[in-house]
Amino acid sequence: MQTFTEVPELSLSDFTDGDAAARADFIAALYEGFRYFGFIILRDHGISKDLLDRAYIASADFFTRPMDEKMRYDSGLGGQRGYTKTGREQAVGGKVPDLKEFWHIGQEPAEGSDMRGVYQPNLWPDHPADFKETFLTLYKALEEAGQVMLEALAPSLEVDTEYFRAMTFEGNSILRLLHYPPVPEDADPDAVRAAAHEDINLITILVAASSSGLELLDRNGEWLPVEGSKNALIVDAGDMLARITNNHIPATTHRVVNPDGPNVSRYSMPFFLHPRPEAQLSCLPQFRNGSEMPDITADDFLQQRLEAIGLKK
Numbered sequence: 001m002q003t004f005t006e007v008p009e010l011s012l013s014d015f016t017d018g019d020a021a022a023r024a025d026f027i028a029a030l031y032e033g034f035r036y037f038g039f040i041i042l043r044d045h046g047i048s049k050d051l052l053d054r055a056y057i058a059s060a061d062f063f064t065r066p067m068d069e070k071m072r073y074d075s076g077l078g079g080q081r082g083y084t085k086t087g088r089e090q091a092v093g094g095k096v097p098d099l100k101e102f103w104h105i106g107q108e109p110a111e112g113s114d115m116r117g118v119y120q121p122n123l124w125p126d127h128p129a130d131f132k133e134t135f136l137t138l139y140k141a142l143e144e145a146g147q148v149m150l151e152a153l154a155p156s157l158e159v160d161t162e163y164f165r166a167m168t169f170e171g172n173s174i175l176r177l178l179h180y181p182p183v184p185e186d187a188d189p190d191a192v193r194a195a196a197h198e199d200i201n202l203i204t205i206l207v208a209a210s211s212s213g214l215e216l217l218d219r220n221g222e223w224l225p226v227e228g229s230k231n232a233l234i235v236d237a238g239d240m241l242a243r244i245t246n247n248h249i250p251a252t253t254h255r256v257v258n259p260d261g262p263n264v265s266r267y268s269m270p271f272f273l274h275p276r277p278e279a280q281l282s283c284l285p286q287f288r289n290g291s292e293m294p295d296i297t298a299d300d301f302l303q304q305r306l307e308a309i310g311l312k313k
């Protein structure tokens with residue numbers, strides 16, 4: 001296994017527009033970065049700066065509204081749609097909730113799709129006016145970026161190019177708009193912006209945050225800051241990918257620490273790429289060695305994990 005001291009940064013255009021050699025290099029670098037860290041940084045991903053800027057403006061516009069307005073969109077659906085206030089979600093086994101509030105946007109299957117009605121409907125705030133259009137566009141762009149990343153990973157995992165695209169087609173993916181407010185003076189001393197956790201899903205595409213704080217736990221047990229260049233995407237593997245590869249691709253533990261500089265808000269936007277609910281998370285035959293986890297559907301696994309993090313009623 002290739003070893004690294006920093007999270008590698010890759011250019012997606014090598015894969016999407018490069019010649020055969022550039023594509024092969026991208027495929028190899030993605031695999032090596034994912035294998036070692038479960039994380040890579042992605043630039044030249046084709047998602048426009050204008051869309052990312054609009055998304056950050058719309059997100060900050062919503063989160064700075066009065067609490068009673070935000071609470072109108074508290075769906076009570078176990079936090080899977082609309083607004084969730086601070087104090088609700090905590091990492092598996094955590095003692096205190098994270099210092100964050102967030103908004104969840106789910107899949108909107110195409111007209112005529114047999115997935116219509118399967119997912120909870122999205123909620124949309126009245127303000128800002130471009131919220132729905134902006135985040136449906138961003139959802140689709142990040143979903144496509146995630147599917148391309150899995151397509152690029154497929155040859156290294158010895159699965160068909162279309163394997164992950166079929167598994168995630170109209171899947172139960174979530175776009176999460178996160179706001180970490182300035183840390184309150186009376187915050188529990190143990191509380192952090194996001195306590196150490198692993199993501200539940202296949203992979204996460206994270207629009208690099210408005211400020212630093214994200215750290216991953218490396219193979220030596222040390223916390224390593226993850227800093228993408230401006231407008232880069234951070235891509236990490238979740239438990240579902242670890243499960244089907246029998247931890248060959250690790251779901252790396254990560255966290256968001258409280259600021260040590262100015263105590264200001266932090267915004268980020270992770271997109272959690274999920275399979276379709278009925279997809280089987282069986283370990284691929286090429287990774288079986290007797291230590292693999294039992295078969296489970298993506299939806300059963302998700303429900304177990306939502307309960308563990310306090311987002312299921």
Ligand SMILES: O=C(O)CCC(=O)C(=O)O
Pocket residue numbers: 176178194199206209214254255256267268269270
């Ligand atoms: O805010 C970040 O940079 C990371 C958030 C995260 O890890 C998560 O929501 O799962």
Ligand SMILES: [Fe+2]
Pocket residue numbers: 197198199254
């Ligand atoms: Fe995460």
